[in-house]
Amino acid sequence: MPVHSLTPILLCLLPVWIILTPGSCHPQLSPCQLIQRSALCNNANLSSVPSGLPHNTEELQLNYNHFQTLQDDSLLGYPSLKTLSLACNSLEKLESNTFQNSKLLESLNLANNKLYIGYTETSYALKKLPGLKALDLSENELHDEFVTILLQNLTSIEYLNLSGNLLQRLDETSFSDLHQLKELDLQRNIMFELDGAFDSNPKLQRLNLAFNYLPCLTDFHMTQLVVLNVSHNFIEWFISNDLNETFQLETLDLSNNKLLFFPFLPSHSKLRNLYLSHNNVRFYDQLADNGTSLNSTTTVEFYNLKNHMRNVTARLWDDGLHGDISSLEILDLRGNQVEYFPVGFIQKMPTLSRLQMCTNCLETLNLTSEQFSGSLYELDISNNRLNQIVADEGQRGSALSMHMGSNK
Numbered sequence: 001m002p003v004h005s006l007t008p009i010l011l012c013l014l015p016v017w018i019i020l021t022p023g024s025c026h027p028q029l030s031p032c033q034l035i036q037r038s039a040l041c042n043n044a045n046l047s048s049v050p051s052g053l054p055h056n057t058e059e060l061q062l063n064y065n066h067f068q069t070l071q072d073d074s075l076l077g078y079p080s081l082k083t084l085s086l087a088c089n090s091l092e093k094l095e096s097n098t099f100q101n102s103k104l105l106e107s108l109n110l111a112n113n114k115l116y117i118g119y120t121e122t123s124y125a126l127k128k129l130p131g132l133k134a135l136d137l138s139e140n141e142l143h144d145e146f147v148t149i150l151l152q153n154l155t156s157i158e159y160l161n162l163s164g165n166l167l168q169r170l171d172e173t174s175f176s177d178l179h180q181l182k183e184l185d186l187q188r189n190i191m192f193e194l195d196g197a198f199d200s201n202p203k204l205q206r207l208n209l210a211f212n213y214l215p216c217l218t219d220f221h222m223t224q225l226v227v228l229n230v231s232h233n234f235i236e237w238f239i240s241n242d243l244n245e246t247f248q249l250e251t252l253d254l255s256n257n258k259l260l261f262f263p264f265l266p267s268h269s270k271l272r273n274l275y276l277s278h279n280n281v282r283f284y285d286q287l288a289d290n291g292t293s294l295n296s297t298t299t300v301e302f303y304n305l306k307n308h309m310r311n312v313t314a315r316l317w318d319d320g321l322h323g324d325i326s327s328l329e330i331l332d333l334r335g336n337q338v339e340y341f342p343v344g345f346i347q348k349m350p351t352l353s354r355l356q357m358c359t360n361c362l363e364t365l366n367l368t369s370e371q372f373s374g375s376l377y378e379l380d381i382s383n384n385r386l387n388q389i390v391a392d393e394g395q396r397g398s399a400l401s402m403h404m405g406s407n408k
């Protein structure tokens with residue numbers, strides 16, 4: 001009887017087995033999928049580097065495995081490696097000679113591990129990578145001093161990800177060896193102070209500081225920066241250093257902060273995208289016109305206690321000091337307190353294409369006197385207090401899409 005009942009099961013399994021090993025005499029034992037010079041060994045329950053991969057492997061992906069330590073001899077067999085990825089393991093350390101034979105390695109992803117445990121030994125390992133360009137250390141529970149040690153002497157790095165760690169305070173020692181740094185992601189830490197942290201990184205172009213606890217950015221003087229993201233902080237003041245130099249800044253994201261004033265932007269810049277949504281921005285120049293009673297409070301000075309050379313003065317009520325907004329294409333002011341546009345403000349933006357003003361306090365709008373740019377194609381003034389919108393007949397081309405819902 002038992003023999004009879006087994007037979008149909010065997011018959012079912014046989015064709016499946018044939019499909020799994022098509023036309024091959026060697027059953028596939030490697031946990032890795034090989035595509036050209038890449039070995040993809042993700043999610044394969046590995047705790048050590050598989051041996052027997054091609055000697056000339058250039059990319060090795062070992063994400064979502066169970067690595068705790070990367071041992072000195074792990075990579076000896078793969079001297080052509082350019083890209084190594086070990087994200088989402090339980091890595092505590094890389095032994096100090098791990099990269100003795102990895103002189104070509106350019107990209108190393110160690111995201112989401114536990115390198116806070118063995119950062120000292122790991123730092124010795126990293127120093128043996130002369131051509132390392134991209135390093136991802138995000139989500140490793142790293143504190144300020146761990147990061148300083150890990151990054152010492154890593155002079156070739158161009159891209160660095162430190163997001164989701166425990167950084168609180170950065171100073172001029174933090175990134176002092178990273179002279180080639182172009183892109184730095186510091187979002188989702190607990191930072192409240194940046195003290196000259198980027199002074200040694202003259203090539204830095206993209207900086208993400210979103211989701212931290214920064215209270216202000218005064219003395220902003222990073223002329224080479226192209227993208228700055230400081231959204232979701234507690235910024236009350238953004239004040240540029242009044243340098244007689246053109247800032248390369250194109251995108252500035254200050255959304256979801258506590259700004260009371262339109263940011264004090266550089267006087268010469270290429271700024272195209274300015275995101276200021278969800279702050280408390282309004283304009284105050286109507287206050288400044290009203291006589292002398294405000295004399296004593298019209299300037300505010302910021303003192304850097306350690307270094308008096310960095311005093312910054314801002315003339316608060318002078319809306320003429322918005323800085324260079326002549327290249328703006330997108331201005332996002334959703335969810336602020338704007339009651340009116342200062343005289344000439346809109347005209348300063350001849351290439352503006354999107355103006356997002358929904359949920360503010362606008363009361364009147366005279367499209368004729370504001371002289372909106374001819375390239376404006378989106379104007380969102382919904383959810384304001386508008387009771388009057390004035391426009392010359394035929395003034396606007398049909399391309400403009402205007403949202404006006406929820407007004408008086």
Ligand SMILES: *[C@@H]1O[C@H](CO)[C@@H](O)[C@H](O)[C@H]1NC(C)=O
Nearest residue numbers: 043044045046047048065066
């Ligand atoms: C994963 O590997 C461990 C030993 O390294 C073994 O005990 C376990 O059964 C493996 N799990 C799976 C799902 O293969």
Ligand SMILES: *[C@@H]1O[C@H](CO)[C@@H](O)[C@H](O)[C@H]1NC(C)=O
Nearest residue numbers: 123124127128152153154177
């Ligand atoms: C790091 O750089 C410093 C000076 O640039 C040098 O003295 C030191 O030996 C380097 N350390 C290592 C481990 O390479």
Ligand SMILES: *[C@@H]1O[C@H](CO)[C@@H](O)[C@H](O)[C@H]1NC(C)=O
Nearest residue numbers: 111138139161162163164185
């Ligand atoms: C940095 O790492 C985080 C988390 O691993 C990721 O979400 C983010 O996209 C990375 N940043 C960049 C610029 O690649």
Ligand SMILES: *[C@@H]1O[C@H](CO)[C@@H](O)[C@H](O)[C@H]1NC(C)=O
Nearest residue numbers: 187208210229231251253275
């Ligand atoms: C700034 O960073 C936040 C968080 O990563 C992201 O949601 C937002 O899109 C970024 N802003 C820009 C302009 O890219």
Ligand SMILES: *[C@@H]1O[C@H](CO)[C@@H](O)[C@H](O)[C@H]1NC(C)=O
Nearest residue numbers: 241242243244245246267268
């Ligand atoms: C700013 O620089 C320009 C040319 O680079 C020069 O003509 C001008 O005088 C400078 N202004 C100030 C205030 O230094």
Ligand SMILES: *[C@@H]1O[C@H](CO)[C@@H](O)[C@H](O)[C@H]1NC(C)=O
Nearest residue numbers: 285286287288289290291293
């Ligand atoms: C200042 O003057 C403007 C008109 O120029 C007026 O609308 C505003 O209420 C005045 N503000 C104060 C505080 O007196």
Ligand SMILES: *[C@@H]1O[C@H](CO)[C@@H](O)[C@H](O)[C@H]1NC(C)=O
Nearest residue numbers: 291292293294295296297298
């Ligand atoms: C305000 O400042 C002006 C010039 O700076 C001065 O003439 C005037 O007396 C001041 N008013 C008060 C009330 O201090």
Ligand SMILES: *[C@@H]1O[C@H](CO)[C@@H](O)[C@H](O)[C@H]1NC(C)=O
Nearest residue numbers: 302303304308309310311312
């Ligand atoms: C900055 O302010 C302090 C305190 O008022 C002052 O002593 C110092 O001279 C100022 N420095 C500069 C460069 O203005």
Ligand SMILES: *[C@@H]1O[C@H](CO)[C@@H](O)[C@H](O)[C@H]1NC(C)=O
Nearest residue numbers: 366367368369370388390391
């Ligand atoms: C709107 O602005 C134009 C041009 O400045 C002006 O002629 C017109 O009187 C204004 N309309 C209203 C209702 O204020």
